[in-house]
Amino acid sequence: MELRVNSEKIGLVALTAFGLEAVVSRELKQLGYDDHTITDGRVAFSADRSAICRANLWLRSAERIAIKLGSFPANDFGELFDGVKALSWADWLPENAAFPVQGKSKRSKLHSVPDCQSIVKKAIVESLKHTYSSQWFAENGPKYSVEVSLVNDEATLLIDTTGPGLHKRGYRKLMGKAPLKETLAAALVQLSYWNRDRPFIDPFCGTGTIPIEAAMIARNLAPGRNREFAAESWPVVPIELWKQAREEAADVERRDSYETLIGTDADDEVLSLARYHARQAGVDADIHFQQKSFADLTTKREYGCLITNPPYGERSGELEEALAIYHSMSDIFRLLETWSIYVLTSHSQFEQIVGRQAGRRRKLYNGRIACTYYQFPGPRPPKKPVSNAEHSVD
Numbered sequence: 211m212e213l214r215v216n217s218e219k220i221g222l223v224a225l226t227a228f229g230l231e232a233v234v235s236r237e238l239k240q241l242g243y244d245d246h247t248i249t250d251g252r253v254a255f256s257a258d259r260s261a262i263c264r265a266n267l268w269l270r271s272a273e274r275i276a277i278k279l280g281s282f283p284a285n286d287f288g289e290l291f292d293g294v295k296a297l298s299w300a301d302w303l304p305e306n307a308a309f310p311v312q313g314k315s316k317r318s319k320l321h322s323v324p325d326c327q328s329i330v331k332k333a334i335v336e337s338l339k340h341t342y343s344s345q346w347f348a349e350n351g352p353k354y355s356v357e358v359s360l361v362n363d364e365a366t367l368l369i370d371t372t373g374p375g376l377h378k379r380g381y382r383k384l385m386g387k388a389p390l391k392e393t394l395a396a397a398l399v400q401l402s403y404w405n406r407d408r409p410f411i412d413p414f415c416g417t418g419t420i421p422i423e424a425a426m427i428a429r430n431l432a433p434g435r436n437r438e439f440a441a442e443s444w445p446v447v448p449i450e451l452w453k454q455a456r457e458e459a460a461d462v463e464r465r466d467s468y469e470t471l472i473g474t475d476a477d478d479e480v481l482s483l484a485r486y487h488a489r490q491a492g493v494d495a496d497i498h499f500q501q502k503s504f505a506d507l508t509t510k511r512e513y514g515c516l517i518t519n520p521p522y523g524e525r526s527g528e529l530e531e532a533l534a535i536y537h538s539m540s541d542i543f544r545l546l547e548t549w550s551i552y553v554l555t556s557h558s559q560f561e562q563i564v565g566r567q568a569g570r571r572r573k574l575y576n577g578r579i580a581c582t583y584y585q586f587p588g589p590r591p592p593k594k595p596v597s598n599a600e601h602s603v604d
Contacts (some may be wrong), residue, residue, distance in 0.1 A: 221278035222261060223368060224253040224269060229574040233271045233397045241268055254278065259448075262371050262441050263455035267434040270396035270423070274372035276357070277302065284365035285319055287329050293365060294333035294358075300341035302369060304445055306351030309334060315360040330358045330367070352443040371447075373440035380436040381422065381490035384483050389417060390519050394576060396423040396433070401572065402515050403550045403587060406468040409514030413504050413542075415473030418484030418497070420517055425493035428468050432459035474502040505538050508545065513591035515550045522556045524579060536563040543586070550588040556581045 226234045231248045238246055238255055241264055246255035253272075255261075265275045279302075282293035303309060311331045313323045320326050334356065339345060355370040377393040398420060404410055406428035412420045426433060435456065441447045475481050478501045488494040504520075523532030536557065543551060543564060553560070556579050561567055570585040 219256045219258055222255055222257060222265065223276045223278050224255070224265065224272040225274050225276060226251055226253060226272050227391075227394065227575055229572060230271050230394070230397050233400050234269060236400070237269050237271065238265070241265065259446070260451045260455065262447055263439075263452050264458075266372055266376070266439045266441070267432045267455050267459055269376060270427070270433050271393050271400065273375050273377070273393060274370055275376075276368035276370050276372075279367040279369060281364055281366040283363060284360060285363050287320065287325070290320060290326065290329050290358075290365055291333045294330050294367060295337045297337065297367060299334050299337045302444075302446055303334075303338065303354055304351055305338070305342045305344065306348055307354050308349040308351060309354045309356050311356045311358065313358040313360070316362075318360040318363045320360050320363075320365075326358055326360060330356065352445075353440055354444070355440065371439060371441035371444075373438070376434065378437060379433050379491070381492075382417065382419065382487050383490065384417070384486060390419045390576065392419055392423060392433070394574065395419040395519075396427070397574075398517055398519070398552060398554060398583065399424045399427055401583065401585070402517055402552050404515035404517065408591070409469055409509070409511040410471045411507070411509065411514060411516050412471075412473045412518045413475075413502075413507050413516065414518045414520045415475050415484055415499065416477075416480050416519075418473055418481075418487045418499065420519065421471045421473040421497045421499075422484075422488055422491050422493055424517070425471055425488070425496040426491060428464070428471075428496065429493060430462055430464045431492065432456075435459050468496075471497045473497055473499045474504075474507065475499075476501065476503045504535060504542065507542055512548050513550075513588065514546075515552065516546060517552045519554045519576070522579065522581075524556065532557070533563070536560060539564045540566070546588075548588050551586040553584045553586075554581050555584070558582075560584055 224234050224238065228251055231253055234253045235246060235248055238253060243255045243257050243261060246253050262275060279297045284290040284293060311327045313327045315321050315323050315326060338347060357368045359366045377391045379392050410424055415421055442452055473484060481499050481501055484499050485494065488497050520535055521528060521532045523529035543566060554576065566586060568584040569587045572583040574581050574583050
């Protein structure tokens, strides 16, 4: 059977880490997808199939992009089976599709995830039997990872288009200690007042993830431009759509100069990883990495942004070191009174230790660690004077 390809709108979901839904919503609007709904950990939107390519290439803070096949009540296994079977699986899955099923259940009568996965698998097979007039499927073709999510007795069926998570940009091939996900690092930058014309410092840059993500934003580099996605092997998403999306991404890259980003760290070994990662990301010329302890941080620049993810002291024996760093921050922050400062940490007494109350706070998760993103906005920079030459008309 030849699969249908059309330009009709389909239901898509950008899956996110908790707390980043609004960031991803804003990214979708920037891509031109205004028709979306936000729920915990998800931003649902409608678009044509080219959005599968563009969203995967461009979303910086989402975890993955999925197709929403449908939702329905599922109070028992019979309802789950019938609901899954009734969905239009053959619109997406070819006869040789490999379709593993994953699942999760929250506050639902059907709480046995393995049983739900088994029921969903059987229902998909029965649906495909009707379409392809076949009793057995080899599953030796492209991969279509299926997820059944049961929440409050409502089943939602998704097909993952991404493959490895969107944080897998392809540039971070060597890992340091306690790495920050690229998607979260990008969100920290997007939640700040920083732009490419303002000075930037990350004084605990580690392997460079935050300044690298900032540089990619400044250059308008699509974060997924150097990797492949699961849906690139699907017949229903024509290769021409992927080609067009990648050409669009290449056309809008910025090559003009801007403020050099600064990343410092006391550990020269992790800085060597940072420099390597920056080269892999294609932004090594945009970032100056320097070995320097936080206590030695100084700058003559005004109205910049400090964005950082300092040590939390979560591991045994490291809490005292982290607390010493936090206590030193009060002195450093006073030297940066015109800067906007952003700190992600799990320490609940951070504001008391640094002696400043954050203007904004946002609950985020660094992996499984519950954190707060403390935001201390500085004064607005003065407007640059406009010269007569800029007003002149040829």
